[in-house]
Amino acid sequence: MLVSLNWLKQYVDIDGLTAEELAEKITRSGIEVDAVIDRSQGMTNVVVGYVVSKEKHPDADKLNVCQVEVGEGDVRQIICGAPNVAAGQKVIVALPGARLPGGIKIKKAKMRGQESNGMICSLQELGVEGRVVPKAYADGIYVLPEDAVPGSDALELVGLRDIVLELGLTPNRSDALSMLGVAYEVAAILSREVKLPEVKYETTYEKAEDYLKLRVEAKENPLYAAKVVKNVKIEQSPLWLQHYLMAAGVRPHNNVVDITNYILMEYGQPLHAFDYDALKTKEIVVRLANEGEKIVTLDDQERTLKAHNLVITNGVEPVAIAGVMGGANSEVTENTTTVVIESAYFDGFSVRRTSKEIGLRSDASARFEKGVDPNRVILAAERAAQLLAELAGGEVLEGTVLVDELDKTPTRVVVSPDFINARLGMKISLEDMLSILKRLQFDVEAANGLLIIDAPTRRQDIKIEEDIVEEIARLYGYDEIPMTLPEGNDQVGGLTSYQAKRRVARNFLEGAGLYQAVTYSLTSEELSQKYALKAEETTKLLMPMSEERSTLRQSLIPHLLESASYNVARNAESVALYEIGSVFLGKTDEGLPYEEEHVAVVVTGKWVDNAWQGEKVNADFFIVKGILEGLFEKLGLADRISYVKSTVDGLHPGQTADIFLDGEKVGIIGGLHPVERKNLDLKDTFVAELNLKAILTATVEDLVYTAVPRFPAMTRDIALELDRSTPAGEIIEIIRKAGTKLLKDVKVFDVYEGEKMAPGKKSVAFSLTYFDPERTLTDDEVVNAHEKVLKALVEAGAEVR
Amino acid sequence: MEQQLKQLEQEALAKIEAASNLKELNDVRVAYLGKKGPITDLLKGMGKLSPEERPKMGALVNTVRENVTNQLEARIAVLEEQAIQEQLEKESIDVTLPGRKIRTGNRHPLTRVIEEIEDLFLSMGYEIAEGPEVEKDYYNFEALNLPKGHPARDMQDTFYITEETLLRTHTSPVQARTMEAKKGEPIRIICPGKVFRRDNDDATHSHQFMQIEGLVIGENIRMSDLKGTLDALAKRMFGEEREIRLRPSFFPFTEPSVEVDVSCHKCGGKGCNVCKQTGWIEILGAGMVHPNVLEMAGYDSKKLSGFAFGIGAERIAMLKYGVDDIRHFYTNDIRFLSQFHRTEE
Numbered sequence A: 001m002l003v004s005l006n007w008l009k010q011y012v013d014i015d016g017l018t019a020e021e022l023a024e025k026i027t028r029s030g031i032e033v034d035a036v037i038d039r040s041q042g043m044t045n046v047v048v049g050y051v052v053s054k055e056k057h058p059d060a061d062k063l064n065v066c067q068v069e070v071g072e073g074d075v076r077q078i079i080c081g082a083p084n085v086a087a088g089q090k091v092i093v094a095l096p097g098a099r100l101p102g103g104i105k106i107k108k109a110k111m112r113g114q115e116s117n118g119m120i121c122s123l124q125e126l127g128v129e130g131r132v133v134p135k136a137y138a139d140g141i142y143v144l145p146e147d148a149v150p151g152s153d154a155l156e157l158v159g160l161r162d163i164v165l166e167l168g169l170t171p172n173r174s175d176a177l178s179m180l181g182v183a184y185e186v187a188a189i190l191s192r193e194v195k196l197p198e199v200k201y202e203t204t205y206e207k208a209e210d211y212l213k214l215r216v217e218a219k220e221n222p223l224y225a226a227k228v229v230k231n232v233k234i235e236q237s238p239l240w241l242q243h244y245l246m247a248a249g250v251r252p253h254n255n256v257v258d259i260t261n262y263i264l265m266e267y268g269q270p271l272h273a274f275d276y277d278a279l280k281t282k283e284i285v286v287r288l289a290n291e292g293e294k295i296v297t298l299d300d301q302e303r304t305l306k307a308h309n310l311v312i313t314n315g316v317e318p319v320a321i322a323g324v325m326g327g328a329n330s331e332v333t334e335n336t337t338t339v340v341i342e343s344a345y346f347d348g349f350s351v352r353r354t355s356k357e358i359g360l361r362s363d364a365s366a367r368f369e370k371g372v373d374p375n376r377v378i379l380a381a382e383r384a385a386q387l388l389a390e391l392a393g394g395e396v397l398e399g400t401v402l403v404d405e406l407d408k409t410p411t412r413v414v415v416s417p418d419f420i421n422a423r424l425g426m427k428i429s430l431e432d433m434l435s436i437l438k439r440l441q442f443d444v445e446a447a448n449g450l451l452i453i454d455a456p457t458r459r460q461d462i463k464i465e466e467d468i469v470e471e472i473a474r475l476y477g478y479d480e481i482p483m484t485l486p487e488g489n490d491q492v493g494g495l496t497s498y499q500a501k502r503r504v505a506r507n508f509l510e511g512a513g514l515y516q517a518v519t520y521s522l523t524s525e526e527l528s529q530k531y532a533l534k535a536e537e538t539t540k541l542l543m544p545m546s547e548e549r550s551t552l553r554q555s556l557i558p559h560l561l562e563s564a565s566y567n568v569a570r571n572a573e574s575v576a577l578y579e580i581g582s583v584f585l586g587k588t589d590e591g592l593p594y595e596e597e598h599v600a601v602v603v604t605g606k607w608v609d610n611a612w613q614g615e616k617v618n619a620d621f622f623i624v625k626g627i628l629e630g631l632f633e634k635l636g637l638a639d640r641i642s643y644v645k646s647t648v649d650g651l652h653p654g655q656t657a658d659i660f661l662d663g664e665k666v667g668i669i670g671g672l673h674p675v676e677r678k679n680l681d682l683k684d685t686f687v688a689e690l691n692l693k694a695i696l697t698a699t700v701e702d703l704v705y706t707a708v709p710r711f712p713a714m715t716r717d718i719a720l721e722l723d724r725s726t727p728a729g730e731i732i733e734i735i736r737k738a739g740t741k742l743l744k745d746v747k748v749f750d751v752y753e754g755e756k757m758a759p760g761k762k763s764v765a766f767s768l769t770y771f772d773p774e775r776t777l778t779d780d781e782v783v784n785a786h787e788k789v790l791k792a793l794v795e796a797g798a799e800v801r
Numbered sequence B: 001m002e003q004q005l006k007q008l009e010q011e012a013l014a015k016i017e018a019a020s021n022l023k024e025l026n027d028v029r030v031a032y033l034g035k036k037g038p039i040t041d042l043l044k045g046m047g048k049l050s051p052e053e054r055p056k057m058g059a060l061v062n063t064v065r066e067n068v069t070n071q072l073e074a075r076i077a078v079l080e081e082q083a084i085q086e087q088l089e090k091e092s093i094d095v096t097l098p099g100r101k102i103r104t105g106n107r108h109p110l111t112r113v114i115e116e117i118e119d120l121f122l123s124m125g126y127e128i129a130e131g132p133e134v135e136k137d138y139y140n141f142e143a144l145n146l147p148k149g150h151p152a153r154d155m156q157d158t159f160y161i162t163e164e165t166l167l168r169t170h171t172s173p174v175q176a177r178t179m180e181a182k183k184g185e186p187i188r189i190i191c192p193g194k195v196f197r198r199d200n201d202d203a204t205h206s207h208q209f210m211q212i213e214g215l216v217i218g219e220n221i222r223m224s225d226l227k228g229t230l231d232a233l234a235k236r237m238f239g240e241e242r243e244i245r246l247r248p249s250f251f252p253f254t255e256p257s258v259e260v261d262v263s264c265h266k267c268g269g270k271g272c273n274v275c276k277q278t279g280w281i282e283i284l285g286a287g288m289v290h291p292n293v294l295e296m297a298g299y300d301s302k303k304l305s306g307f308a309f310g311i312g313a314e315r316i317a318m319l320k321y322g323v324d325d326i327r328h329f330y331t332n333d334i335r336f337l338s339q340f341h342r343t344e345e
């Protein structure tokens, strides 16, 4: 909503404040002022000029040499290229030295050899938006009225000596979608009076009801009022009206249309003007459209209607889409003489749905959607009749053609001052509350310790006690509310076990050298299931903005890889990232996907790079595995985790494993497939993803101390020759099973595959630790235990070296 | 014999002087003071002397022995000291060379902001509630006093999945779910999480972002409690000297509703680029829980009241760290992420 202060002054006294001060007060007490716009934009030296003569430029077809009087006896030559410039016109002249919007400075100049001492201006050159400039002047200079005095300030004459407040209205304050609504608000803030326009006009003997019949056949239209005005002369509106409209962002057309727009802005009540003769039937019938019915609207578009769209008809065919746009068939033209003014109350939901379906949102529909003031509907029709008489020479027929079943009683709210103070944590006196409500022009009475309030119908947002709390608080001043903390809490608060463990996991992964990444949950359909631990039915958006962000992910790895690739493309030598986030799987009974929190890791490039020591280690599988092992240890799960070689699309078939917790798959780890590496322009890259939810919710045993060993442990080494494909993990399992309870630990300490081995063979060396917490082991005991292990290995086909 | 002794002493001392390492010195010690050395021999020969001469000679032999031993030890000390000096010299390093870097990563700045806020509220007895990112229309809108067709739904452009399910546009549905679960009991929670809006990604818009919602419900929860709580939040995030102010606003789920400004941390309120010369920066929206929202979740709005607030983690991080483009939070450029490593005041 754009509020011209010149216009606002017609209804409320705003003297004694600068525009900025006024804006600040409005913002602090209820409606945010987004901008304070000085329409003069600091322009100077812009005056009225009289075009004494106009001749063609001798050397340029499109230019004219004009002699322009810009003050008594001050005639200057100005070159003008506008097609509509003519001798005898009063025009806007920017004199040399003038500064115009957009940093333009006017100087004396020669144009094709002819001197030019200024510029004849269009409104656009004075910073008026092209879309609000009257069509007659849209492509040329603006022509001032004949009585304009050469040399006087032209900005005043075109209404640019004005300041406009741009209001950022929240949906509840639709009352401020009108100049009067803003005036009420400002009057309440400043404790001043509202001056309402005086609505009075004379009528003819003829009665409107003899000219027009009205029938309303739809509950979506509880109030329809029509005025009939004869002998209207269609012409330009007076300048003040045009200027107000332009300041409000509305393009002036002709007096009839401008009057409807003026009242729309003044009262917040949309009006529509029909050409009475074009209606043909002397009848208006409001009804729901027939499915598939067509209408050509004012913008020359043919619209196909649905059965729930409300239309105004002449009894035969639609002449307007109610509350949204008029029809071309009944449009007011320059030949119109008799006008029907419609002022109605249309159901907000119906208008909203129709305007959305048709894709047409207008100043009118915006107001109907939010609900217009029931008590201004008829008044606005009266006001229109008055202005048509005053500004278009119309004769108003007696009476209003009316169907009125609209409830116009104000909403009553009963609230106790104690309730208000309790909600605010304040002690505002009853007197102060009453004073505030009266400033708002709410009808209020204090009785039996209660405030009985009838809120004016223009304030449709006032419905419940809490609304009164807000009104009191905002006008009393939010700065006056003290600062306290909630009382009486018996909740201890704190992180849940899951949340606490998740923080531990974050700390561990960061301590292990990974940066936390956050990527998007939405991805392409193609990537949505890539690397997924378990691919299930995907969740897709109904109307995605792009294919790239159309589907919810089932793995975190694709976007982490993109981030890695992004960094590598920017010369990062080492990238190590992790992300914790949800994946979206299948569908639960609630109809929502099952959301499972996962953690994923990507490592690429150099892992260790201590340049001057010559230590460089490239990312490899076991770095990522080591990180996961560390995490499992931290979470007390290390003994319950196992790795089984597997294949995953996009991962290296020889470097991939599934990860199991207590035999249940909870993750994958692997090297990126060479083809994927090439696509993403990555070198050796390793990824892992874990079902974090499963890992963090796995119950672990209580942490209980075990005695620190008092007796020495003994170690024995074994070297085995194995098939290259035999996993070391299997051998460890055999050793663990065969080792008596004395065997406490098995470690791999060497792996060799090379020329000293037979083809297809490898050598793996294990170190076994034997230990008894109760005593020192004898050699015999260790030998016995170790023999059992060796025997089991031989039985399993291993060759002891 | 005395003559002989003196000569031996001279010889031994000369050899000690000439020895250049510990081994040579040891040889000298063995040669002169050892069991088979000449001094021992002399002592053995003392039996041949007269009883008068014996003590005299004995004393003399001991003096020589002592003298040689002392010189020997002194010389050992010198040589040991030399050896240590050599070792130190050899082991000297350039201490200005860089250390072996310990590889570490760090939290994402958004997590950092969220955890800081979480910790503040945990210290005030709040719990952290989480909920699904794909929500029912009911929890995202209807339970929050936004029935279908409500004009305020236009304030938030929504990614729908079906007519009834959507990507949550705020973390407020977690409030609605928590209220439903708590069945009329008092509540103190904050709800951090990812939210989504139909926006084109640019420097100030992101189709995905992080929100932290707060909700307190109890007997006699007042607007002054909201103000005091948010003041504590502003001070924690932007410094002890910060002040807040409330401005009236509108959210369908709160009444009264306010926008909250914090005094500019950059200029202290005098006016600068960050605060657009106003001295104040808008940081969040808040209000007293709308009675319809309470009633819909089964709370008696006459007995209990509450406040709620919603903060954008990106907005806080951008203000706090001067980040100028919201997309930085989602590209995961290590040159960006690694800047959030150190601690602050």
Ligand SMILES: [Zn+2]
Residues within 6 Å of the ligand: B264, B265, B266, B267, B268, B269, B270, B271, B272, B273, B274, B275, B276, B277, B279, B280
């Ligand atoms: Zn500032």
